[in-house]
Amino acid sequence: MASTPETHYPVLQKDLKVDIAIIGGGITGILCAYLLGDKGLNIAVFEADHILQGTTGHTTAKITSQHGLIYSKIKNQISEELARQYADANESAIRMYEKIANELNIQCDLVPQSAYIYTLQDQYINKIQDEATIADSLGIKATYLEELPLPFSVKAAVRFDDQAQFHPLKFLLPLAKEITNRGNQLFERTKIVDIEDKSNYVLMTDQGKKVTAEKIIIASHYPFYNKPGLYFTRIYPERSYVVAIKAKENYPSGMYITAEEPGRSIRSQDSDDGQLIFVGGEHHKTGQAEDTIKHYQALVDFANETFTVERIPYRWSTQDCMTLDGIPYVGHYTSDTPNMYIATGYGKWGMTNSMTSAMLLRDLITDGKSPWQDVYNPSRQTILASIKNFVVENLNVADKLIEGKTSPLPKDTNIQPGEGKVIEANGQRAGVYRDNQGTLHIVDTTCTHMGCEANWNSAEKSWDCPCHGSRFTYEGDVIEGPALRPLDIHHDVNTIEKLLKDDF
Incomplete structure (x- = not known):
């Protein structure tokens, strides 16, 4: 952007x-x-x-048909025919991007790349071998490897050729x-x-x-x-994180991701500022992380372990819908x-x-x-595994709904500039953010989608719903749905402002 x-x-x-x-x-x-x-x-x-x-x-x-260990999963849990459909669909998508870019002469940094999924754990070796074999049988150019052009050793990997980034x-x-x-x-x-x-x-x-x-x-x-x-x-939403780094080393070609947790994703991107390396991962359900800043720090730590980091000009997070x-x-x-x-x-x-x-x-x-x-x-x-996931995910939503309504609220009302907290105000939950000028922004944290209580996201300075992933600015405006209406202004703003100004 x-x-x-x-x-x-x-x-x-x-x-x-x-x-x-x-x-x-x-x-x-x-x-x-x-x-x-x-x-x-x-x-x-x-x-x-x-x-x-x-x-x-x-x-x-990443314009890739390599989506984790998806092909062995679909073939083994559903059918080979549907695994073939999925492979054909995503390989066709790669070719369509190339076709449109060529027809319209769009300059969009579209670069052919190989995509790799690798593991550092013994328990994933057989899984990666299976994925390589099955993907190859479905018409994807997949190759099993035991070495990668990365500055650390791996246990096993599979490479998909004829992929791309843009x-x-x-x-x-x-x-x-x-x-x-x-x-x-x-x-x-x-x-x-x-x-x-x-x-x-x-x-x-x-x-x-x-x-x-x-x-x-x-x-x-x-x-x-x-x-x-x-x-x-x-469906349920998950947030994940990226830091874009400038490194002393030249990046090897390719797009890489781990098979195991914690997930780590790496690719490069040319920019007006030279080559950037995107280091991504650290996923969690939206609104269900106690400290979102620590996820950026974990990626920075991984980047420092892997490259000689000179600068970090960008960082961002986003969320995806999971079925x-x-x-x-x-x-x-x-x-x-x-x-x-x-x-x-x-x-x-x-x-x-x-x-x-x-x-x-x-x-x-x-x-x-x-x-x-x-x-x-x-x-x-719905297959058996999906039925289990249905129960697990909806029990999680119910748990977060109840937790938000019944959990004890913090008594600490000392809120520094740039900080947001949920506090108790006359027995009611209130979301408070103090901006860098000292102005208070007070909202009712009840999500306007289905009534769950939003939690503070310290990294993005937003109120995030732990049930269905709606996100709101610190002033309560909708950032992303499914909520359609902003958070309400808390009904007891004057009392809260007096309380917090006295403490501050």
């Missing part, structure tokens, strides 16, 4: 009628609009903020212009807050405008629309909503899965079928 210009697409100012409404202006929404744009359809994309500024603008941008915003911003050049529309700062299912769908914006659409695609990352589908019971079985939900929103579609749950592998989603949804909308529809089917039959 630091190396690309801001966008200024219009706010929707009047009611609108379109063939297809796409909710969400991230990578999936833009790719869907682009691929459908030459089909003679009237399309509009609606983004609550500015396009491409969410997870898309915070990715490490700068996603440099790729997608020209596509956004191409969408409007074709006569379709992009709207920013236009939040869709409700959907009415009539003869056509009627989408309501936060400014009271109506969008009538024959078909809709929900590409809002976490689905904000819960009826039907109940997606909040089938119960590790495979995204892409297709019809439910089995009985033929004109409503969804794409979510990429599990941190959004570059190929977003392109796959766009191609799959294009084919469903225009042809009624896709060669990959079964493996991505949001209504697929």
